[in-house]
Amino acid sequence: MTLRRRTAALIALGLVAAACSTATDDGGDSQEGDLDGDPGDCIVVDMAVSSEKITLLTELANDFNDSDDADLDGDCIFVRPQRKASGAAAQLIVDGWPNPEIEGPPPVIWSPAASGWAGVVNERVGTEVAPPGTPFMLTPLVIAMPEPMAEALGYPDEPVGFNDIIELANDPDGWASFGHPEWGEFRLGKTNPNFSTSGLNFTTAEYYAATGKTSGLTTEDLAQPAAEQFARDVESAVVHYGDTTLTFLNNWFAADARGTSLTYASAVAVEEKSVIDYNRGDPDGELGPGETPRPPRIPLVAVYPEEGTLFSDNPFIVLDTDWVSDEQRAAALVFEEYVQRPENQEKVLEFGFRPNNPAVPVGDPITLDNGVDPNQPTSELEIPSPAVSVGILDAWAEHRKEARVLMVLDISGSMGDFATTNGETKLDLAKAAAIEALDQFKPADEVGLWVFSTDIVGSPSPFYREVVPVAPIGDQRAALESAINEQFPLAGTPLYDVTDAAYQQMLADYDADKINAIVFLTDGVNDDGNPADDNTQFADVIQTLQAGSEGAASRPVRVFTISYGEGADEVTLQAISAATAAAHYDASDPATIDRVFTEVISNF
Amino acid sequence: MTLKRLGALVAAIVLIAGAWVLRTNVLDDDENTGGGGASNELDVLVCAEELAAACNAAGNQVGIDVRIEPADTTLRNWSSNPTDELAPNGWATLQPLPEMAALSRDAAEDPLEIETVEVSTSPLVLVVDASRAPLLVDACGDPVEWRCLGELAETSWSDIDASASNGTVRPGFARTPDTAIGQLGVGAALLGAFDGAPLVGNPDVIVWGQPLVEAVPARSLVADTAIGTIQVRQSALDVAVGARAELINPDDPRFTVVDVEQPIDATVVIARPMGGGVPDALRSALADELTASGWAAPSGESSVPSANDLLNTTAVWENLNS
Numbered sequence: 001m002t003l004r005r006r007t008a009a010l011i012a013l014g015l016v017a018a019a020c021s022t023a024t025d026d027g028g029d030s031q032e033g034d035l036d037g038d039p040g041d042c043i044v045v046d047m048a049v050s051s052e053k054i055t056l057l058t059e060l061a062n063d064f065n066d067s068d069d070a071d072l073d074g075d076c077i078f079v080r081p082q083r084k085a086s087g088a089a090a091q092l093i094v095d096g097w098p099n100p101e102i103e104g105p106p107p108v109i110w111s112p113a114a115s116g117w118a119g120v121v122n123e124r125v126g127t128e129v130a131p132p133g134t135p136f137m138l139t140p141l142v143i144a145m146p147e148p149m150a151e152a153l154g155y156p157d158e159p160v161g162f163n164d165i166i167e168l169a170n171d172p173d174g175w176a177s178f179g180h181p182e183w184g185e186f187r188l189g190k191t192n193p194n195f196s197t198s199g200l201n202f203t204t205a206e207y208y209a210a211t212g213k214t215s216g217l218t219t220e221d222l223a224q225p226a227a228e229q230f231a232r233d234v235e236s237a238v239v240h241y242g243d244t245t246l247t248f249l250n251n252w253f254a255a256d257a258r259g260t261s262l263t264y265a266s267a268v269a270v271e272e273k274s275v276i277d278y279n280r281g282d283p284d285g286e287l288g289p290g291e292t293p294r295p296p297r298i299p300l301v302a303v304y305p306e307e308g309t310l311f312s313d314n315p316f317i318v319l320d321t322d323w324v325s326d327e328q329r330a331a332a333l334v335f336e337e338y339v340q341r342p343e344n345q346e347k348v349l350e351f352g353f354r355p356n357n358p359a360v361p362v363g364d365p366i367t368l369d370n371g372v373d374p375n376q377p378t379s380e381l382e383i384p385s386p387a388v389s390v391g392i393l394d395a396w397a398e399h400r401k402e403a404r405v406l407m408v409l410d411i412s413g414s415m416g417d418f419a420t421t422n423g424e425t426k427l428d429l430a431k432a433a434a435i436e437a438l439d440q441f442k443p444a445d446e447v448g449l450w451v452f453s454t455d456i457v458g459s460p461s462p463f464y465r466e467v468v469p470v471a472p473i474g475d476q477r478a479a480l481e482s483a484i485n486e487q488f489p490l491a492g493t494p495l496y497d498v499t500d501a502a503y504q505q506m507l508a509d510y511d512a513d514k515i516n517a518i519v520f521l522t523d524g525v526n527d528d529g530n531p532a533d534d535n536t537q538f539a540d541v542i543q544t545l546q547a548g549s550e551g552a553a554s555r556p557v558r559v560f561t562i563s564y565g566e567g568a569d570e571v572t573l574q575a576i577s578a579a580t581a582a583a584h585y586d587a588s589d590p591a592t593i594d595r596v597f598t599e600v601i602s603n604f
Numbered sequence: 605m606t607l608k609r610l611g612a613l614v615a616a617i618v619l620i621a622g623a624w625v626l627r628t629n630v631l632d633d634d635e636n637t638g639g640g641g642a643s644n645e646l647d648v649l650v651c652a653e654e655l656a657a658a659c660n661a662a663g664n665q666v667g668i669d670v671r672i673e674p675a676d677t678t679l680r681n682w683s684s685n686p687t688d689e690l691a692p693n694g695w696a697t698l699q700p701l702p703e704m705a706a707l708s709r710d711a712a713e714d715p716l717e718i719e720t721v722e723v724s725t726s727p728l729v730l731v732v733d734a735s736r737a738p739l740l741v742d743a744c745g746d747p748v749e750w751r752c753l754g755e756l757a758e759t760s761w762s763d764i765d766a767s768a769s770n771g772t773v774r775p776g777f778a779r780t781p782d783t784a785i786g787q788l789g790v791g792a793a794l795l796g797a798f799d800g801a802p803l804v805g806n807p808d809v810i811v812w813g814q815p816l817v818e819a820v821p822a823r824s825l826v827a828d829t830a831i832g833t834i835q836v837r838q839s840a841l842d843v844a845v846g847a848r849a850e851l852i853n854p855d856d857p858r859f860t861v862v863d864v865e866q867p868i869d870a871t872v873v874i875a876r877p878m879g880g881g882v883p884d885a886l887r888s889a890l891a892d893e894l895t896a897s898g899w900a901a902p903s904g905e906s907s908v909p910s911a912n913d914l915l916n917t918t919a920v921w922e923n924l925n926s
Contacts, residue, residue: 115823135826138837214772215818306770311837313826337660356826358835358852377839379771383823 036062039078042070043331048084048092048107050197051244052273053137053314055286056351057081057111064338077331080105085243086112087195088598094124097323102591106323109332111136113197113271113312119386120393133315136339137353139271140377141201141309142302144278147371149266150301152178156373161306162209165267166230169237175266182262184552188237189268192602193396195243200389201310202269203396206234208381214308215382219391231399238401240515240558242583243602245270249283251581256296260550264581267303271312275302276352276370285352302372308379314353397442403604404446404514406470407434408502409487410522412453414567416489419590426523426565426590427489434521435481437597443474445604446514449483450502454492454529463494463528464501470509493524495569496537499559499576503545506557515604516555517582521562525569538572545579558582560600565590646876646883647692650678652784653828654850655872658893659696665889668694675701675784683708687716687877694882695875696723696890698784702875703911717878723891724899725871725906726849728792730775730862731831733842737860739764740773740843747863750796753843757815776820776841778829781918785829788870789845791909791917796866803920810924817924834859846870849898869906872899 035058042065049057061079064070070077082104084092089110092098097106110130112118118130143165145155152175153160153168165188171177174185191199208214210230211221221227242248248268255264277285278300281293316339318324318332338344345355352370354362366374384392415427441447448470452463459465467483468476502518510516526534549556559580561573564587577584583603587596649668651659652675663670675697682690682705695702702718709716730748732740743764744752757775761768777793780786793816794803803809820830820841827833830844831851838858847870848854848861872894874882891901909917 138826140839308771308839311826311840354836356836358827358832361853361856378769380824380839382821 035080037065037078039080040076042076042078043072043327044105045077045079045108045328045332045335046105047079047081047109047111048089048104049081049111050086050089050113050314051083051246052113052271052285053111053351053353054081054083056347056353060339060344060347061335063344064335067338069334069338072327072331072334075327077334079109079335082107085195086114086117086197087193087200088243088595090117090121091194093121093129093319093321097321102595106321107319108324108328109335110317110319111314112317113314114201114310114383115313115315115317116200116383116386116389117197118315118317120389123386123390129319129321130317131320133317134336134340135313135315135356137314137345137348137356139273139312139314139353140304141198141205141269141312142272142275142304142372143267144270144275144300145267145303146262146298147301148298149175149180149183149262150303152180155301155303159306160303162205163307165305166206166209166234168266170233182552183266184263184554186237186266187239187264188234189239189245189248189265190241191245191248191269192241192243193393195599195602196245197312198245198269198271199241200392201312203231203392204310204384204389205305205307205381206231207392207395209307214379217382217384217388219388222388222391222395228395228399231395235396235399235401236513238515239265239556240517240582240603241400243599245274246284247583247603249274249278251578251583252300253278253283253296254578255550255581256298258550259297261296261298263550263552263554272302272354272366272372273352275300275372276365279371280365300371302376304373304376304378308381309377310381310383313356400442402444402446402514403441404470404506404509404511404516405441405604406448406450406502406506406518408450408452408464408498408518408520409434409484410453410493410524410564411451411487411490412493412522412524412527413489413491414493414523414565417565419565425489427487429590429593430521430564431484431487433593433597434484436594437601438473438477438480440598440601441473441604443472445473446470446511447473447476447480449480450498451487452494452498453490454494454527455490461497461501463497470506492527492529493522494528495522495524495526495572496534496541497528500541500544503541503548503557503559507548507555510555510557512555515558517558517560517604519560519562519600520573520576521564522573523563523565523568525567526572538575542575542579545576549580556580558603560585560603562587562593562596562600564588564593645692646694646880646886649694649696649874649886651696652678652698654778654783654785654832655696655894658890658897661893662886662889666883666885668883668886674779674782675787676781679705679781682716682718682875684712684714690716690877691880693876694880694886697873697875698788699871699873699906699908700911700914701784701787702873704915707911707915718875719878719880719882720873720875721882721887722902722904722906723872723874723887724849724894725869725902726847726899728789728846728864728868728870729848730864731834731844731846731851732860732862733834733838734858734860736761736768736773736842737862739768741862745865747865747867749865750793751798751812754793754797754812754816757819759815771842772819773843774819774841775816775843775845776825776830776833777845778831779822779825780921783828785846785850785870787914787918788868788909789830790921791914792864792866792868793845794917794920795909795913796864799866803916809920813921813924817921847899849894849900851898854898868908871902871906871908 121130168186175183190202193199193203210227255261281295316336342359345357345360348355362374419426449468560582561577562585563570563573574584585596587593649670656672659670756773777789778786780790824840825833831846834844
């Protein structure tokens with residue numbers, strides 16, 4: 001199928017908006033922003049910046065690098081931000097920032113979304129490698145809801161709290177209890193707390209709600225059976241997880257374009273700034289070339305939980321690690337002072353964050369017109385101690401919603417192409433990454449493996465083979481590892497046939513208590529030996545996926561796609577993911593596949 | 605002596621005389637030798653974090669390097685570092701921190717005389733969430749009694765007034781001991797609440813102080829100070845203790861400024877080891893910057909706790925925190 005015809009098909013299906021964004025563009029990728037110039041002989045200050053503020057920080061860095069302020073005792077300073085999800089950066093710092101060729105240079109300044117991450121790092125390392133940082137700007141955690149849904153709960157006249165959300169999430173009648181059976185069950189979106197600050201903050205709020213506290217949460221509280229059950233109940237309402245809220249926002253926005261946003265998700269835990277971006281028509285806060293903002297049909301409303309909430313304070317943390325020199329440390333402080341100036345804090349406000357400089361009062365765009373309230377929140381939940389935060393992450397790993405995942409691996413001939421100078425093929429790297437990713441599943445998660453290519457023999461289908469059936473991974477982890485290792489490259493790439501077959505199989509065995517998903521990795525374009533029906537096959541697959549994923553009574557099976565290597569059909573894979581309100585991941589550089597697999601599995 | 609040599613001698617005398625005139629008329633004009641004695645050039649102004657903006661601007665104006673650091677770090681350095689090391693430094697902070705350093709050195713039998721020049725002043729006040737202020741005043745009077753404020757910490761606002769919305773009373777101080785304004789606020793509260801009574805080992809102090817310490821943990825402060833925090837993150841606390849001048853917009857409708865009993869002043873000083881002298885140009889530039897941000901000229905009658913009292917109250921607060 002030509003790109004033009006496929007794009008026309010996507011337009012017809014209303015999937016362009018979602019297909020044009022990929023999860024890796026938003027999340028843990030180590031992309032740099034659109035930075036001008038070259039550092040030359042300047043003192044380079046590398047920054048790891050959480051994804052939602054990369055555009056802002058890149059703009060500030062460009063201005064700074066071009067200014068006379070970028071000076072330390074006569075030497076010029078060059079600040080170089082790179083995008084890195086807070087939790088991913090935290091883990092990299094704990095690990096000593098391995099693989100800089102893949103992960104980007106180790107940072108001098110780390111700016112996660114919230115200071116709490118520094119405590120997690122220090123707790124895990126055992127020393128203070130991440131000293132207290134200076135907050136740069138603020139944004140509170142809110143519950144984003146489509147306006148009609150918030151109104152159905154009585155908001156804003158009636159306060160809404162975490163407990164109300166959680167009660168609704170556990171109500172078997174769902175929205176019917178509020179007179180809206182057409183909205184189906186209550187669907188909660190929250191991110192993986194190991195990666196995302198809003199995920200960490202919401203999970204923390206869960207435990208506060210479970211204990212009835214607003215401060216003083218202890219590790220003993222987390223271990224209370226009632227608290228554990230409460231957390232399990234909340235997590236059971238989750239659509240899926242993920243490394244970034246932007247996946248939810250992009251999917252919501254795409255669903256809104258088709259008029260189905262009310263059945264994709266009922267509420268998503270996000271930062272206030274994201275509600276502003278969404279309602280301005282720019283759900284990921286990052287307009288791509290040629291992209292124009294389009295206000296949604298149904299705007300979101302930021303619900304500020306009655307019990308209080310947690311803030312993302314975006315600290316500038318100058319790391320105390322062996323890769324940071326005294327000179328870089330001093331240069332970092334020069335940039336830190338620069339961004340706190342009132343004129344730069346005005347920019348913070350333009351981007352929808354609350355300035356940290358009291359000389360710059362909160363104003364537009366933090367307005368009711370944009371779905372947010374400058375006079376909220378009125379109370380806060382206490383940031384837990386680092387030990388409790390680590391305890392929350394550990395507890396979440398136990399209590400999170402279980403997953404039922406079919407991994408579908410391309411073993412076509414092109415997977416035998418060399419990917420490294422050491423003679424490793426693309427398939428070798430993919431197999432290693434897939435095996436590594438298995439460790440992220442908990443024993444009760446169900447995982448299976450299919451491989452696909454043309455000329456498969458000894459299988460009911462010539463296009464794929466069920467290597468390991470979907471079953472609890474605790475019973476078959478070794479079998480999966482062994483089966484993955486045994487694969488070798490074969491022939492063609494029957495992409496559409498396999499997508500449809502895998503989807504039908506997962507739908508047939510659908511389990512409403514789990515996240516049902518397919519992880520689909522391929523390096524090619526559809527090649528089943530019959531190009532004449534490609535267009536029809538593509539349209540049929542997309543329509544099937546979309547029909548099964550939308551509506552109040554839908555049984556969503558999310559298809560998370562990975563385009564692997566330069567030759568992958570990225571547009572088609574994006575469309576497949578968008579049709580199931582999942583996410584597409586870009587591993588066009590095979591060396592990144594480890595990291596990409598980690599990000600994909602963060603959805604479960 | 606040849607004519608050439610005579611010419612050289614005259615030239616040398618002229619140069620020496622010129623240098624003397626220059627020093628007398630220019631440099632000496634710029635120095636207030638305060639406590640007398642030989643003057644040392646001021647190389648670096650070490651400045652408390654909460655005064656950073658004014659210090660940086662003043663330093664730029666007069667061409668003096670400025671180093672920003674927590675007031676407590678400077679206090680420790682001046683309490684123990686060799687005199688020679690401190691000689692080229694000036695210290696911009698609040699009273700009575702320089703006196704606290706001198707007192708600590710006396711106790712360690714390593715005395716250091718310190719001279720101070722007052723720069724600006726602002727009264728210590730409470731900046732209160734406007735919707736909560738009437739409740740606070742009803743409960744604790746106007747000016748607010750410190751003892752009462754501590755007793756309310758972490759209780760529910762609805763205990764004061766049944767119609768009040770949810771939430772606990774959260775008075776917050778600037779980071780203590782990191783900031784000078786934090787040490788001053790905590791000192792005012794403890795001294796005000798336990799007027800004349802011993803603080804160390806007093807169980808009443810523990811019962812009273814613990815909720816006050818826990819009401820707003822230091823990690824909730826996004827700015828260095830409580831008043832800085834409440835202006836950018838109003839939900840973090842509802843009563844902020846600090847200098848009135850920290851409130852950027854005195855007419856901000858979100859807040860009400862309430863006085864405290866036994867009023868004291870936050871008085872900015874520049875300190876130097878005795879004989880160092882504080883350049884008038886620096887004092888004046890810093891005063892101008894502070895005046896522009898709401899501080900007032902010192903009246904000469906500032907009310908400030910004694911150095912001994914503040915050493916004591918800061919230590920008590922740290923114990924409550926531990």
